Amino acid sequence: GGEACTLRFTVVRPEVGCLPEGRVQFLTHHTPDELWQSRWLNHPNTARALTDMLFCVEDPYEASQRYQRYLGRKAEPVDGGYVLALERGRLTLLAAERVTALLPGIHIPCVPFMAAYAIDCRSLGSARAVLRASGIDFVDHTHQGLTVPALPALGGTIAFTEDAGLPSWL
Template sequence: MTDNRTEEADRQLPIGEEIFLDHVGHFVRDPVAAGAALKRAGFAPTPVSVQSNPDGSPTGTGNITAMFRRGYMEVLFKTADTPLGLEFQAALTGHSGVHLAAFSAADAEGAHRRLREAGFAMRPLVQFQRPVDTVNGPDVAAFTVVRLDRGAMAEGRIQILAHRTENTVWQPRWLTHPNGAQGLIDLMVVSADPKEAADRFVRFTGHPAKPTKYGQAITLDRGQVQLVSRHAFEAMLPEIAIPQLPFLGAYAVRVQSLAAAETLLQREGMAMRRLGQALVVPFPSDIGLGAWLFVENGRDLPWRV
């Protein structure tokens, strides 16, 4: 793919060979406290859901989500000592926070084949689902997930998925948030070697990287991955402690009105500060280490300026 795109795709799911930044996942210990923290930050989280395999057996994790008009944010917690649950527990031992970045594709089988040909060690495709309530009664949210072998991406659980049930995942009643959240924009990855990390993410996404004043940027068909050094991250976000490298340290959320979001967060006593046309909001401790950057437009993000 070329890197001369100026407009992002404005739809929930990709078509053809497109790849989107679909969602990010916080690993937490206490889903109740995490849900309360999201509400305090002005999100409207969905009810708790326990994930299962098609045969009904537990995957080992459950979640709550904040669904946006474009993409979403997820909070995951352990539910069983399955292989996936034990992997989750091992990641959480380091720190709570963002340990998952999921990218969406239209063709999971094709994505799996492309990654294998790009030299990644792969696990078999897997079908996941979780129960959801809809206005018409109980239903399921279903996904085909493309997973790398553990350790293939040092940054955490980096995966591609194809959504099979768009309407049950993005229900209109969950898309309105008091803070005005509209969409997931960019993910920031802090690395000891941003160039090496960028090379892997280029192979993973199939999109090229370009140098920025902070590191490397990979522009997807929707969203971007920003790869920066410890020094660059600390210069931009000095209030965020880096627990270890690599670190999924921040992500950007588009809001309808920055002023309205700021007013709500001030009323809730949330820590925050302005950074140009962005609002930096450290995560509440119950969802881990890192920060949101709220902006009205992606072009207002400090790393895009």
């Protein structure tokens, strides 16, 4: 092991009900070098970062206005909704019709719904091998990564990308 250290964060949580998409919170790491040590980051699937969240929302414009106020970031229009660029990723807000078109077979139990999230990997080949060895079904989008269809226990589709590539919904 290494020396003991104190990790410091600032967590921002909106008032309950302000963001109907869920109990959303954002945080800032004040000691990232202490937290993101290479010894903790070696996963067999080579995952290294959560890069994207996709929310299925009733009214993408209205949701984008709320998140612009909350995050202090500009929402840019995309087909069927909006995307907000963050320091280390993106938040995409799409209407149900667009989510269904982009993630065939997805079951949207309610709106709003956390439809998908993306994890960046060092190697899609390694991620592919781990998924196969674990018996987990996935769709291979070749250059746009892999997606694991939404499972009830996971809540949303998981996309694996490589080298900070865009997930299949962007």
